[in-house]
Amino acid sequence: MSRVGDSLNWRGADVAGCAPFSDIEPSARVIGVPFTLWLPDGAQLQIAHDDMPADWFARSHRIERTVDRLERMRSIAIVSIVVVVLATIGLFEYVLPWTADRIASHMPHRAEVVMGRESLSVLRGRILLTSQLPADRRAHLQQIFDRFAHGVSGLPPVAIAFYNAPAIGANAFALPDGTVVFTDDLIKALPDDRSFLAVAAHELGHQAHHHMMREVLRSSGVVVIAGMLAGDVTSVGSLASAIPVFLLNSHYSRAFEADADNFAFQALAQQSIDPMAFVDAMRALEQAHHVSADSQADRYLSSHPLDSERIARAEAASRDFRRTQSERANTLARQ
């Protein structure tokens, strides 16, 4: 086979011919695959890869030529492994959360309201039953909740709701539309108003930072990207990709829980409540969960960072709080 000006000549055992380069359609390069040249008459020529001068057909398949050059370099395999690891970490630790959070911040509040109503309508009547708490108890809690929330800056409109939910035990959670749900069991388990406010402050942290919307967008992003990549990356299908998706989502929600805790410590301190109330709430909850060992769907504990860690951080926040309190008292006394 040879090149004469702008045409290609070939000669084999029983075939020979020539054709202009512009009429020949070459295949893209792939390791271990011979070149195929499709000739104008529908016939094809196959050529071993190394026999094909690189400058022939230099203008076709540009992307794949570059990729092919990478694939042939031995060092690139190692570089690729590093790139895969770094890019995966970068994608799921920074790019995806960042993008999801940007989208969440541009979502109209109406979307959150719709989302909250949707989840409530699914739960109400099945998991969430009418509260059995005495009306005056509810009114009292409602009042201190409203006063507390009023003093916290940067909150979207919030509301409190009480439900009897034996299926989930002592629990509290925030819905995207601003509703904070407390279960009767939780109210019964908490020792005093301050610990009630500590739990409320944690849930208000979720509301202030729009964690529910962000979590929804992040986990949707994870599922979609995992699906896109799984087309080529995994071969066991759903089973293999389900584990990383689960791990990633719990990684995100743990970060949100820690964030809500910090928010709670600050909000409590601002309203002159010792963050120690948070520790009391945690202890009381732990007790309640040990008593009712049957509560399996335990969102409150399962997606939260380890209790001992949280308690340690609450205690640290409490020490800070007391130090500033006593400093303030000292300055007041000096004046």
Next chain:
Amino acid sequence: MHDETMGSGIYLPEISDTIIGRSADVHEFEFRGNARDYFRIWIVNVALSIVTLGIYSAWASVRTRRYMYANTLFEGSPFEYLARPIPILRGRLIAAMLFATYVIAGHFSRPLQLATMGVVGVFMPWMVVKGLMFRARYSAWRGLHFRFIADYAGAYQWYLLVYLLMAIPLGLFGLLKSVGHPLAGALLLFAGMFAFYPWVKGNQQQWMAEHHYFGGKSFRFTTEIGAYYRIYGAAFGIALLCMIPTGILMGIFFNGLVKGHIDPKTHPILIVLVSYLCLAPLYITIWTYTHVRMTNALYNQASLARYQMQSSLEFGPMLRIYMGNALAIIFTLGLAIPWAKIQVVRYRASCLRVIGEGNLEEFTQRASDNDVSATGTEIDSLLGFDIGL
């Protein structure tokens, strides 16, 4: 939709030329790919796919297929995969958008999510036909393309209407449950599913095989529906048998957790991992069994002109390969995926052959009269054969 992860490719056949006593009437497949070359292609593909947020995956799948097809030889000639990446990218983006809508809609409103599902369901048979046509058109052997004849009526019958039929036992189950006979309802549901499902699968295989053409001839398919009932019946039996060791395994693990004073509530990830560890062998075993038997059923009932296809995959060796692959992939954190794929392809190739008098010259000769007709049958779904809904 084509499930690329399950069928994983093209998996044609191989057998070494040195086999002695080979009958002249048996035409073998050979797979020449090796894990070393494929690893290089794969790792670059994965890196570029992640860096480009999945955009490059269209190029990646084209290059992977081209490698797999070109290294699969039948009668000494390689198969060819000729598709361009851009149309594949377009399809993937549409699929990703639909999927994203479905996932996000679930958080906002049930009706919207159901509507998305409905739209996808209604278009699914159409997509199945388009997908088969596309793959067939761009698959070739000795310059001759495969071809898939569009049959939308058949597609709607076997990929949509039959599933509506399967909703009947589901409806009855709901009815019986509401009047207070949940157990009878569940039994009826199970019986109904078992009555329908093998029949549906068998007819889907027949429909797909018979609309594939090669060299101007359509594939023939002799359907023996009873075979499908045997396959799924045996799969169910295997599932029941496997549940005993799985149950014991889980019991041991969770007992160990309790004895080790590990509170399951504070270690949810550990629990999920342990459950997966116990369930994965069960899943792989049942999947492998149905996969092996369904693949054999497809080929052993398919013929083209005077040539009969034959697939002799066996459950034991295949299970060893899949289990070995799963372990290798876990212990290399995924780096063994290319090697694992090659193992599967090689074994599948070695079990596939075509039997019939003649030397297949008729197909090559037709090719020259026919010029380049952009039609074909799709090697991948015909041989890899897994259209999942």
